[in-house]
Amino acid sequence: xxxxxxxxxxxxxxxxxxxxxxxxxxxxxxxxxxxxxxxxxxxxxxxxxxxxxxxxxxxxxxxxxxxxxxxxxxxxxxxxxxxxxxxxxxxxxxxxxxxxxxxxxxxxxxxxxxxxxxxxxxxxxxxxxxxxxxxxxxxxxxxxxxxxxxxxxxxxxxxxxxxxxxxxxxxxxxxxxxxxxxxxxxxxxxxxxxxxxxxxxxxxxxxxxxxxxxxxxxxxxxx
Amino acid sequence: xxxxxxxxxxxxxxxxxxxxxxxxxxxxxxxxxxxxxxxxxxxxxxxxxxxxxxxxxxxxxxxxxxxxxxxxxxxxxxxxxxxxxxxxxxxxxxxxxxxxxxxxxxxxxxxxxxxxxxxxxxxxxxxxxxxxxxxxxxxxxxxxxxxxxxxxxxxxxxxxxxxxxxxxxxxxxxxxxxxxxxxxxxxxxxxxxxxxxxxxxxxxxxxxxxxxxxxxxxxxxxx
DNA sequence: TGTCACTTGTCAGCGACTGTCATAAATTAC
DNA sequence: GTAATTTATGACAGTCGCTGACAAGTGACA
Numbered sequence: 001x002x003x004x005x006x007x008x009x010x011x012x013x014x015x016x017x018x019x020x021x022x023x024x025x026x027x028x029x030x031x032x033x034x035x036x037x038x039x040x041x042x043x044x045x046x047x048x049x050x051x052x053x054x055x056x057x058x059x060x061x062x063x064x065x066x067x068x069x070x071x072x073x074x075x076x077x078x079x080x081x082x083x084x085x086x087x088x089x090x091x092x093x094x095x096x097x098x099x100x101x102x103x104x105x106x107x108x109x110x111x112x113x114x115x116x117x118x119x120x121x122x123x124x125x126x127x128x129x130x131x132x133x134x135x136x137x138x139x140x141x142x143x144x145x146x147x148x149x150x151x152x153x154x155x156x157x158x159x160x161x162x163x164x165x166x167x168x169x170x171x172x173x174x175x176x177x178x179x180x181x182x183x184x185x186x187x188x189x190x191x192x193x194x195x196x197x198x199x200x201x202x203x204x205x206x207x208x209x210x211x212x213x214x215x216x217x218x219x220x221x222x223x
Numbered sequence: 224x225x226x227x228x229x230x231x232x233x234x235x236x237x238x239x240x241x242x243x244x245x246x247x248x249x250x251x252x253x254x255x256x257x258x259x260x261x262x263x264x265x266x267x268x269x270x271x272x273x274x275x276x277x278x279x280x281x282x283x284x285x286x287x288x289x290x291x292x293x294x295x296x297x298x299x300x301x302x303x304x305x306x307x308x309x310x311x312x313x314x315x316x317x318x319x320x321x322x323x324x325x326x327x328x329x330x331x332x333x334x335x336x337x338x339x340x341x342x343x344x345x346x347x348x349x350x351x352x353x354x355x356x357x358x359x360x361x362x363x364x365x366x367x368x369x370x371x372x373x374x375x376x377x378x379x380x381x382x383x384x385x386x387x388x389x390x391x392x393x394x395x396x397x398x399x400x401x402x403x404x405x406x407x408x409x410x411x412x413x414x415x416x417x418x419x420x421x422x423x424x425x426x427x428x429x430x431x432x433x434x435x436x437x438x439x440x441x442x443x444x445x446x
Numbered sequence: 447t448g449t450c451a452c453t454t455g456t457c458a459g460c461g462a463c464t465g466t467c468a469t470a471a472a473t474t475a476c
Numbered sequence: 477g478t479a480a481t482t483t484a485t486g487a488c489a490g491t492c493g494c495t496g497a498c499a500a501g502t503g504a505c506a
Contacts, residue, residue: 169377199381229471
């Protein structure tokens with residue numbers, strides 16, 4: 001038997017089936033107009049079971065982008081500690097985007113479908129923001145840990161908040177067609193990162209204790 | 224026979240009564256544990272009427288900070304057009320904060336009560352973020368109008384997103400006790416604005432001032 | 447094969463929220 | 477001042493998101 005038992009594979013399959021069915025129904029008749037009962041019926045599952053897979057109706061639409069945020073966290077944790085905060089965040093983000101662009105086309109398509117839906121549905125967009133903000137907190141904690149400062153360090157909050165703004169700008173207002181053009185999403189990410197680099201003073205994201213070190217290291221790794 | 228008729232005054236009174244009752248109940252027994260029926264009963268009004276004043280249970284807690292955001296919009300619109308975007312945003316924000324600090328103590332207390340509640344209630348915090356993001360869009364449109372660029376201008380998005388991050392950092396993690404100390408909130412705003420000033424290159428928020436900076440810095444920060 | 451753990455369906459119920467209609471109160475017209 | 481009109485409210489019924497509890501089915505493992 002594979003590393004996953006029949007039970008786990010079955011669970012994974014119904015989970016994906018629920019996501020696909022939900023995404024289709026949402027696209028067809030709109031998010032609000034679709035009931036959980038309909039989604040459950042489409043997968044031939046009881047409505048109660050739906051809520052055993054997703055805590056809320058919102059979650060079924062947001063789960064994919066949410067997974068992406070988990071990857072981001074993991075990538076950030078893997079960055080070398082010497083890297084300045086903003087640089088590390090940028091590289092982690094690049095890893096997520098390229099990972100997405102190189103993934104199984106079916107997965108990529110699902111992801112883009114979800115993102116387009118979220119963009120065009122106010123309620124989902126709101127929920128997406130909520131999760132994003134929750135994630136910002138976790139990114140802040142990680143950066144604070146790396147830099148050896150407290151969770152309430154003002155500069156750390158500022159750095160992460162600024163980065164999240166950049167990340168948002170990269171993803172927003174991307175129509176699916178644009179994104180499907182090869183590398184468009186990472187291209188956009190680079191554009192916004194370059195914009196940020198151009199607006200910010202070198203070494204801005206570290207307390208000015210070691211300007212020359214930052215000068216030397218951040219200069220080459222950017223992009 | 225003032226400028227408002229009896230009807231309007233009555234409406235305004237019940238609206239405030241609903242907010243006060245809700246804030247009290249939320250503080251007492253928690254947001255989730257409080258039902259709309261309880262709030263309505265406390266003001267001696269039918270539950271149906273509650274929803275004629277507030278679209279959702281969330282709204283009754285968020286309405287005050289939301290009003291503040293409207294003021295922010297108005298203040299921004301009143302700034303002279305020559306002001307660079309970030310400067311104008313900063314001054315508008317200062318006007319909002321000082322306006323808040325100089326208001327009727329009862330109003331200020333209500334506002335702070337609402338903010339504290341939002342800070343400590345995940346569901347409300349999430350909702351607050353949602354509204355904030357909605358407002359960011361409006362700020363972006365206003366800045367784009369001032370600068371004579373399109374709604375999708377990348378720099379404009381970046382400037383506003385960055386500013387909103389700064390504004391958030393100013394308000395978050397402020398305990399009520401801290402804020403009640405005179406001017407504490409504007410003090411914090413100034414601190415974060417100063418932090419931003421120190422991190423950003425002069426003229427970063429206007430396209431015309433940027434070419435030589437990009438040229439000069441591209442060696443170390445880009446490509 | 448039988449035991450055990452886990453997943454699922456069914457049902458009953460709470461609470462947020464909405465449409466509808468009748469009533470009461472305030473505003474305006476005469 | 478009274479009548480007509482507009483507007484706020486209450487009462488009621490209903491939908492939908494979501495949860496707890498219990499029973500039945502299904503894979504895991506000895």
